[in-house]
Amino acid sequence: MHRTNVNNMPESSRETETEEEKRNRQQRDQGNESSHNIVSIVSQFADDNLTLVRNISTGLALAGVIVIARSIKLITKFQAASEIPARFIERNVSLRGKVHSIAEKGLKVEHVPIYLPVISPFLSKHKGVSTSPLLVNLAGVELTPEGRVWLQNNLATAQTVWLKLISREDDILHCLVSQSRRLMWSCSINEEVLMLGLARTAPITGVMPDSRLFWRLHKRLHRAEVKAERKGRGLWREDSLWERASKSVSDNIIFRLMRRLFKRTESD
Numbered sequence: 001m002h003r004t005n006v007n008n009m010p011e012s013s014r015e016t017e018t019e020e021e022k023r024n025r026q027q028r029d030q031g032n033e034s035s036h037n038i039v040s041i042v043s044q045f046a047d048d049n050l051t052l053v054r055n056i057s058t059g060l061a062l063a064g065v066i067v068i069a070r071s072i073k074l075i076t077k078f079q080a081a082s083e084i085p086a087r088f089i090e091r092n093v094s095l096r097g098k099v100h101s102i103a104e105k106g107l108k109v110e111h112v113p114i115y116l117p118v119i120s121p122f123l124s125k126h127k128g129v130s131t132s133p134l135l136v137n138l139a140g141v142e143l144t145p146e147g148r149v150w151l152q153n154n155l156a157t158a159q160t161v162w163l164k165l166i167s168r169e170d171d172i173l174h175c176l177v178s179q180s181r182r183l184m185w186s187c188s189i190n191e192e193v194l195m196l197g198l199a200r201t202a203p204i205t206g207v208m209p210d211s212r213l214f215w216r217l218h219k220r221l222h223r224a225e226v227k228a229e230r231k232g233r234g235l236w237r238e239d240s241l242w243e244r245a246s247k248s249v250s251d252n253i254i255f256r257l258m259r260r261l262f263k264r265t266e267s268d
Helices: 011-048 050-071 086-090 119-123 145-154 189-195 212-231 241-250 253-267
Strands: 094-102 106-111 134-138 141-143 160-169 172-181 185-188 199-201
Touching: 086 160, 094 145, 106 160, 134 141, 134 189, 141 145, 141 189, 145 189, 172 189, 185 189, 189 199, 189 212, 199 212
Parallel strands: 134 172
Antiparallel strands: 094 106, 094 160, 106 134, 141 199, 160 172, 172 185
16 A cells, blocks of 8 residues: 655645644634633623622512512402412411401401512502401301400400411401410410300311311311310300209299289289
């Protein structure tokens, strides 16, 4: 085979390759220099306008927080049950509120959204406008008249309560209502009125009977009602022997006839 000797290559060819290498090297050097110049210019601009750069960063971060807050309704004030997103009900989200008044089957609560400085005032839709409270029923509880009186005496107006959303029925929210007591300890109003015998358990509206949530709530509420029944509290209180005897006598027909005759004799 015939091998080409590199040393025998023409001198002009080797010079041409050398010139091409030089041009490539020069082009790479120019590219690197231009990139370096751009970085230097940007760095110099950032150093000279540090306050502007910080303000732009803060503005972008603030805009991001506003978008997120709006999308998840983090700081939205709800004035009706229909305004609450369905995912809040499904996830049993807890809302903070202030007691407005006591209703026939529960209470009216003014929703208090999470407050974020600077952001909340800009996004508030009801600023300076009278707000309407949410109608809240105690989930799984049927109040007695004495129970409503107890709520009026123990839940002051503007007192903070927490509403654990269980279900929604038209404009009514069925919730587990709790209030904070003694630092970190909270009390469930639903369970307390049952333990005091001021209410009886009722079907849990809007919850499937075969769901874990239903049985978890049913267990808690039934246990509270059993405690009241065992201790004879409220509507479970049994009359004493003297009270039962007096009631049976007063209900006796003969006794009532004798009392009427006695009154007629006195009037004559």
